[in-house]
Amino acid sequence: MEVRDVEGNSFKPEQTWSPAALGGGGYITGLIQHPSKSGVLYARCDVAGVFASIDGGFRWEARNAGLTKAYHHQVQSFAISPHHPEVLFRCSGEVRSRKFHGSVHKSDDDGHTWREVCTGMGFYGNGPTRMYGEIIAVDPHHPGIVAAGGYTGGLWISRDEGESWKQSSLPEERFGCVAFHPGIPGLLYAGTISDEDLNMDYVETDGGGVLGLLQDPPRGKAGRLYASTDLGESWVLLHEGPSFAELACDIRDPQHLRAACIWNGILHSQNGGQTWQPDMTGLLQDGHRYGTVVQDIHHPQLWYTAPDARPHMQTVPPIPLYVSGLDSGVTEPWKLLRQHKDENLSGFPAYMDHFGSGSRAEATGWAISKILVDRFIEERLYLTNWYGVAVSTDRGRTWRAAQFQGLETTCMEAVTSAWEQPGKFCVTMADHPPKVTEDGGKSFWNLPGLPGYSGSTAAVIPRTSRQSYLYGLVGQGRTACIALSRDNGETASAVLTLSPGLFVQALQEDGVNADTFYAYMDGAIASGAGIYRSTDSGMTWEQTAFRPPAYMTEIPHMKNWIEADLLSVVVYQVKNACGANQLLAANPLQEGRVLVGEWTEGIWESSDSGDNWVSIGAGLPFKRRGLGSVLNAVAYSPSYPDTIYAGFITEGLWRSTNGGQSWSKLYPAEVDGLFNVSALTLGIGDHGEDLIIVACEPMVMNGTDSQVLCSRDGGESWEAWNQTELGAVRWKGIALDRAGKQVLGVSCGNGAYRILLKDKI
Template sequence: MARPRSQPRLASLASLAVTAALLLAASHAETASYPYQFSHVAVTGGGYITGLVGHPTEANLLYARTDIGGAYRWSEPDNKWIALTDFVSQADSNLLGTEAIALDPTDPARVYLAQGRYLASNASAFFASADRGASFAVHPAPFPMGSNELGRNNGERLAVNPFAAHQLWFGSRTQGLWRSDDYAATWTNVTTLPDAFANTMGIYFVLFDAARNGTVYLGGSTPGGLYVSHDGGASWAALPGQPTAWDSATLAAGHPPYSDGPQPMKAVLAPDGNTLYVTYADYPGPYGAQYGYVYKYATRGRTNSSSSSSSSSSSSPPPLWTNITPGTNNNSFPPPYEPQAFPGGGFCGISLDLSDPTGQTLVVTSLDRDPGPALDSLYLSRDGGATWTDIAQLSSPSGTGGYWGHPIAQAKLANGTAVPWLSFDWGDEWGGYGAPSPIYGLAKFGWWMTALLMDPSRPGHVLYGTGATIWATDNIFAAAAAATTTQSVAWYIQAQGIEETYVETMISPSSGPAHLLSGFGDINGMRHDDLFVPQPMFALPAFSNLDSMDWAGQLPSLVARVGDCGLNFSVYGACGQGAYSTDSGANWTMFAHCAPGINETTTDDGVIVIDAAGDVFVWSTLLAQQANGPWASVDGGATWAAPAGDLTAQTAFLAADKVQPATFYACESGTVYVSTDGGQSYNATPPASSGLPAGLQCATPVVNFHKAGELWLALGARGLYHSDDFGSTWTEVAPGLQANYFSVGKAAPARRDETAVALFLWGTVASAGPHAVDGLYRSDDGGATWTRVNDDAHQYGGPNLILGDPRVYGRVYIGTAGRGIVFGDIAGPASASGSVANVAGTQGI
């Protein structure tokens, strides 16, 4: 929902009283300390939702997990997802990824998170909460986790014993099965299973039978990987008769499956414990699955059958195993689209209607039917899989030719707020795993649709996650399968509050319609005309990763960007990896040619900067084989020239002066270089004669957007250095600074020097006394004094970069590696009313 326009906006002037207070405070203290309010720049999703879980007894208590952005709890009163893991520090950034979620079915207040992004890191932990995630006890785990590794789509690996709530079990990736008997504080390895799971995927799920004490099921990442224990884990046995081989009739000629047999991915138990439903694929996922099945197992059955029928006479038990895969034996409606292109995909997502005492109402999703046709589908069954309704097909407009999708008009929150970037500009398939729909006007129904939930308190409310967002409906049962009649399902976006983008670059021009332009991994970038409302994606060319942006200091409407898209645009006589805009990013023109070496095969397309007058583009390709400095163009990218002089490498540390034309700065191998002739040549100033410490690790020079030749270098533990003579000489700003990230913004109101700026630093400040901890700091007096801006609850796993706003005093943007873009404003009337609670929300400190 758009903000009421009668309320003041964050970028507007504060009240006279607040302005007077700022002036008074700034005049009596070098750097005034103010309370800050943190908000998210609204994208709404932007990353892979790996899991959704709901509490079986408490209404509206839902949780979501993501691969790199932590976990969230749905807040019905706030109508948004609440982030639970923003307290994770930069030092513990590997913990900002959720491998699994477990809820205590006997106590709705208890929630457990298994945290750890990568197996190569030695940092993983269990987060245990007794207050729905408002606070956590953090318990280090004795094994690695991998929320952003292969197989992250499966699960849940973590489960609470419903008959002994203090006991949790976890299926690890590399070290078997573990059990905790003290609410996840300590863990013991209890596996007696074969070492078939030592493939970095391990045990995908642990599933307790809530109807029978002592019965537990495990699903391992191998054919025949289903095990059961009926004595609380003292002994285990493989489930008899489980599918261990592929039916040759389901395989495509010339395309052998990746595994010798179906691998279990996810499973659910009927409420009475009598039926186990399992999805299968030939590859761990979330990408690469070619084949798959859906089966159900009669846990109290006595016979074995591959029949697709789910019914049996009252005098005989049901078959032990039943193949209920949608689309087989004409059991789905509408019928499967023909011809189904390879791959047909696997199956992964699955969820049950817990209010159905028969345990026969469920939904499943296919996995990796890409590039289509037909694409992935969501299926509904009300008879235990005997028949299915193809919800994706029914939800798509006619004539899509199997490319299922939502009309872009449905890409809105339930209150009508649009999420326009989900169109992906209908570009050609790119590195974002085929995210754009090939059908103009449709948002792709989904890909990586592995997070799937029938709301336990409202079964008609079904949510599914994708590689980008969460879709939901309140009337899944409207699509009742019948011989000739169906009713369409109404869909909307339910991802408000989830911000999972990986931020690659940001710029904040000194004027123009937007205070912020962003560049993301996977989803290109956006011009944020309104920080609280999702915006359209940049127009074509679309980049799967937008690597770098810049704006011309004296012509702020001129911006440029470079990134990778995996497409060859040479047939159009243009460079698809670089573009510029003369209207602040509303429209884009591709460079006539890319800088040498940049093409559809390059996956990191370097750094782009623009001189202050907007006459010269300089592009550093980062290609190690190029023994020359960054390429310069004075004709809009028609030609690119290598510079003369001292700089002989494609440096990552490049900046343009925002005041003096034709002036560029670079840092490479511990030396600062300056060009004053439009990038035609660079001259070096050796550290020994400049005042910089010897052997420094380079950083990008940060320029003053008001004053030519004023620069800062943030050198991590070596400190923060300042130059006001175009990099000829440098002085340390203050002792005891650890400057990991640095930026400048609008000066405090009391600063009368028109060239003054506020300084922002992420790191540590020794002079802060008890606040000398890793965090975000601001200085209003050139670095003589500092005040901490954030607190321990607002760390977001640390930044990829920070950026001051040249137009709003005190505002700073934090670009994260999985929690999107956060911006902090000095709290007060100018910022307190500037949020849409059900889109982005705010957090005051």
């Protein structure tokens, strides 16, 4: 195939990525089953796209080929055609800078490749309605009819199996479910979600008063249920009041419907949706939202639901899965399926206790988004939640997970390689302690976390000890520490506990003195943000003389823009995949020479281990093109002591060959060329020049594509590494091992990938 770089030059890729053992994923928000092939399932994810399983939900692989924008991986809904099961659809999108984006993609080959077919709607794949019902559906009676309702943009209809679309007459509300009636040809339902019923975790407040959903203006104080009897040509309003997150039609009685209505719980209707009554007897009620309800097709009297339980809900059963209809009645009371214990579970990974509950059963029951009844195998159920897909073969009494192979909750922050240990890397990530591989990514093992900390940010593997690891941990409520393990990950302890609000942005070892380490803490300057130093292998730390300009009160200086809009995995998640471990560098050729960068304000260097600092960022494109040009990586050349690299979002890669006295743009060569340096690593090239590997994550704000480029001659020429099968990967870190042969790249939700470098011919 022909690949083109950002300047339009064509070349043949020399390298191709292979998946590492550390898979992608996030909150698994939906699940559908192939209509004719037993064991084939598809899962959708809030940040990592669509995954497929061919063994009944135990092993998964990503299916995102053909996607070009980061938000294409943020999937709010998907559907499979019951007439042509090789045809799938996905609705994806996000909001940035208060503008919604969205696409409908179609696949004609079981999800292996995708192409965009509609851009009329905005979707919010990682938004407050992500865990609810499907908003795209294929008519079970008419193969060509497909309907989709946007988070913005209204409801659209296709009459040629998704090839072309037309907006319907419905108002542009926030759709929560779209469903064709399985027993009444031509009947289409569309339910909406009110402002008041949104996930309150996403709402910002000021002095106790709700301001509204972050980046989402008010669009309706009431939920509504609409119906069309002519496949979307005309509509009637059936009901107004509750929000409709999922709608289920009773296969025994076409007039009987059940609906999951978020804070209004489960409702049912006996007249096709015109009037609704509560159906909550036996269920948890006050303070619980319901987003899923499903009928058992093998035993139609049975229905299943679960509240969206969260870690702080102490009185909720470990796995709050409820069943109704055990006594064959239409509205029999709901009953807890089982008071699950850890012994009822198998194959669930250890990290599921990262909130400190002490019980994997409780973690299995957190944030259940979908319950699915297997269409082929009686008593086989599936549930999806924060972590992945769990499988039960005994109607929910016991559950298995097979370690969520290929589908993990992994929004990775950074990756670093070990000194003189080929194939050894350490990866940090949101919601998990670091993971280590010693075989180039074929397998990983966990470094220990600490109580109160749920994620990791930066890490360094000391040169003098193959048994030691220094890494930053972050906890709930903006707490952080530096942890040290000296026994190859058997145990760890906090060697520096930070003031609330500080964050371990980067860790580096001095390039010559193996006992000296540096740490970059961001947060409030008054609380101690700045550069720290340890001269005893990380055991004790002191703050260096680095002080940012007086007008800065916190790092990052433009905190909300940098962390909550530009670099984060989603707009409201501050400190999640926000550029860790790339703005601090130590010169590998000169002791005590250290480089630190701040996103919008400059670069500073110390030649005496942090006792004195000078600004060397003059001439770099800080905040050029408005706010679009932001520093994201700094690095020293491994061969030339005065050569420094600076990588920018939008403005690409820059280089100084005289210690920062002057700078020039290295890539793209065009002055106006756009490229996001999301990740940067250096090595020694074929003839002693710098080997440069740079990764670009796609961003809505500048229209850049996902790609990884390599130069073996110090930036004179570039080659692209083929990632067509991976889709629009949000690269966050990349590292080259010390042998200069193995590369590990990590992403925000899309998994880790590895390459074995070949010698250039």
